[in-house]
Amino acid sequence: MASSDREGCTLCTNDGTFTEAVTWCIECEVFLCLYCEKPHKESRISKAHKTMSKKDYHNLPKFMKEVSSQCKDHKKKYELYCSFHACPCCVTCITDKHKNCQDMKPLSDILKQVKSSASVPLFEKDLNNVKENFQEIIKYLKSRLKTCKGQKTKAAEQIRSMRQSVDEFLNKLEEEILDDLETKRSELKSKMKTILHQLKAEANRISQMQNEFSDMTQYATELQMYVGLREIEKTTSEAAKYIKDLKSGDQLDEVDLELTISSELNSILEDVKSFGDININTSPSTLQVKAGRNDQAQYVVPTIATMQQIKPSLLRQLTIPQDMKSMKSLKIYACRILPDGKYLILDSHKAESNLLLFSNAGIFMRQVVKFRGRSYDSCFVRNNTVAVALGIQNQTVLVDVKKNNIFKSIKLSQNCNSVASNGQVLVVSNNDTSTIVNLNDMSHRILGGVVGECVALFKGNIYASIYDDNKVCCYTHTGEALWTFMHDDIMSPQGLTLDKNGFVYVVSSNKRVVVVSPDAKTCKTILSEADGIRNPWALDINRETRIMIVSTQISHDDDDDSDDSDDSDISDDSKTKSYQTAFVYKI
Secondary structure, X not given: OOOOOOOEOHHHHHOOOOOEOOEEEOOOOEEEOHHHHHHHHHOOOOOOOOEEEHHHHHHOOHHHHOOOOEOOOOOXXXXXXXXXXXXXXXXXXXXXXXXXXXXXXEHHHHHOOOOOOOHHHHHHHHHHHHHHHHHHHHHHHHHHHHHHHHHHHHHHHHHHHHHHHHHHHHHHHHHHHHHHHHHHHHHHHHHHHHHHHHHHHHHHHHXXXXXXXXXXXXXXXXXXXXXXXXXXXXXXXXXXXXXXXXXXXXXXXXXXXXXXXXXXXXXXXXXXXXXXXXXXXXXXXXXXXXXXXXXXXXXXOOOOOOXXXXXXXXXXXXXXXXXXXXXXXXXXXXXXXXXXXXXXXXXXXXXXXXXXXXXXXXXXXXXEEEEEXXXXXXXXXXXXXXXXEOEOOOEEEEEEOOOOEEEEEEEOOOOEOEEEEOOXXXXXXXXXOEEEEEOOOXXXXXXXXXXXXXXXXXXXXXXXEEOOOOEEEEEOXXXXXXXXXXXXXXXXXXXXXXXXOOOEXXXXXXXXXXXXXXXXXXXXEEEOHHHOOOOOOOEEEEOOOOEEEEEEEEEOOOOOOOXXXXXXXXXXXXXXXXXXXXXXXEO
């Protein structure tokens, strides 16, 4: 509707003339001039209609001006109110959209004294609280921007300081080796100058005799000539012997100055790939805001997560170092998301296994710890602790990821193929039995009936994938079976995990990631070969951030087509040039 200060009377405008309006009829939803206002008030149909001045009408918010008293679908006046749908209705709406709605009330009863109702000050308070919350959040984010700027400045200072320290250290090393170079050169120079001085003296003596020889032959008597020749013979013999001694000794050896660069310095150029890592670490906000009311709506309909809403969105791919890009070099048996957002990969082979740490951005950081023999699974426990199942060694170890060491070894009477934890206990499982380990006192309890290729914990229940039987099972913490799920989409299931809503995510050997509903009545394939999933084995979900990681195999970039035949239980595509990595998704 028009909002000009010179608003024309709607009735006069319809007759082709312009007369400035003075009032607005709330129920007719028309502007009225002074001439039309009088018959409007006197009409039996409209005399009870409420009006307002044009000025007051223009003071209304825009969204209120757009509120109509007529149903937009049926062009009839709203007369009823549906309590179930919390909306006004016309008489036609009842038979059209509200056939099964029981609680229909007259709209007039709902609107009676609405302005004086208790909800008005409450909503006013809500608006104030929301506004204050926004102001606090804006203030908080501005302070975070300032903090971020300060952190950048501090980090830049640290980089420059480290660079200066490295420069000073290298300058010191350079100065020391240059001094050593000069010292050794001076020693060689002194030795060679001494020999040179001796040679020049001998050469001058021979030259002098050579110059005097003609005078001797011309003027000397026979006796003098005899004595002179004897002296010359003696001198030349001594000179020849001196030269022979020089040749047979080491004084004329070729002595070269040669520099050998320290292997540690060379390793810097080869091994140091970056100055460091810039990580974005997330921690809970300290911002305090005013809580909103839970009863603002007349009816509150809870949001229920559905399987249809699960649609993974690819965020990144782990960047695998070049020397790991072969089937022999990397075998991912487990991949975990740590609370700080970094990724932990269990690289497992027959001879040895390695825990590898990747940054939040998916860049390889370092090896955490190495194990003898093949390890089958790992899980986050608490703080900086990760548990690793060591298979046929019948033990599970606790690793401090920050300190890069094993600080506890738990011996069991079974193969340790899979491990899961809720921070208080470990569940260690294989295809025959499972054991619960209390992390407070390290006591063990055999859990009869619970078996699995991989296990996971959620709200006191134990979930397991049964590789040979193509099924997924759920047990109570005492080992009682709650449900078993089988489906054509799930073949030889391996890794499994759960999100915060209790949906079970399973890696299937037929190149799929399948989600099973919490009640185990249905499932859905959310990732397949079409999404680049090949030969998957492991997956994990951070339930708070809804980040998921899935191991996969992708095409190789170089000429390395080697295969590790003893690891065929993971890869069935040995003839393809490829390597293993992991994809990271938002779910």
